[in-house]
Amino acid sequence: MAVVYVEASLRRPQLVAAARRALARDGVAQTSLRAVAAEAGVPLGTMQHVFPTKELLLRAVIEDVIDEIAGVLTSLADAEHGLEHAIRTALTSFWQQLVEADSGLQLMQYELTLYALRNAGQEELARWQYERYADVIAEWCQLAASKAGETCRIPFGQLARIILAGLDGLIIQHVCDPNPSRSRQNLDALIETFPCLVRT
Secondary structure, eight states: OOOOOOOOHHHHHHHHHHHHHHHHHOOOTOHHHHHHHHHTTTOOOHHHHHOHHHHHHHHHHHHOOOOOHHHHHHHHHHHSHHHHHHHHHHHHHHHIIIIOHHHHHHHHHHHHHHHHHHHHOOHHHHHHHHHHHHHHHHHHHHHHHHTTTTTOOSSSHHHHHHHHHHHHHHHHHHHSSSOOOHHHHHHHHHHHTHHHOOOO
16 A cells, blocks of 8 residues: 655654644653654654654644734634723633533643643743743733723733733642532633732
């Protein structure tokens, strides 16, 4: 049977999607390049051509997740009615789509962070992961404020890290003890803390 050549740029999304499935199912420690190749139905050599190391693959997975989060913020959050309104609609949409509907995604992200912190030489991956999360949130908050002609009481980078910290805490509680009603009430309470941070 002839082997069909597919360019690496086309293989990359296929392999990242396979890695996300394998990571969510088996965990980071148990997910090797060989396992992802099997999940994607490609030879190991093809896998290694696109992602020579596991670190590069994990970085690509994190970037894919961040792109998904950014997509939710951009497409669902109304950035035309001011920063406070934008934060409320964005966090509510994020929670519905990427927490309640896919808690496995959140678990995978935390596991990626801990894996990086626990393995010597991989710590930069965890730092980069959270820098990217914060950058996406900060850029989106700045856009929402700019469109409404508003300013923010604190720097957008600081606001983003506070939003991220609050969400992280609520998400880990929800993953450990899922209670949709309680979690939504807690999210609403968190959202109500932001006006005092953004109003000038």
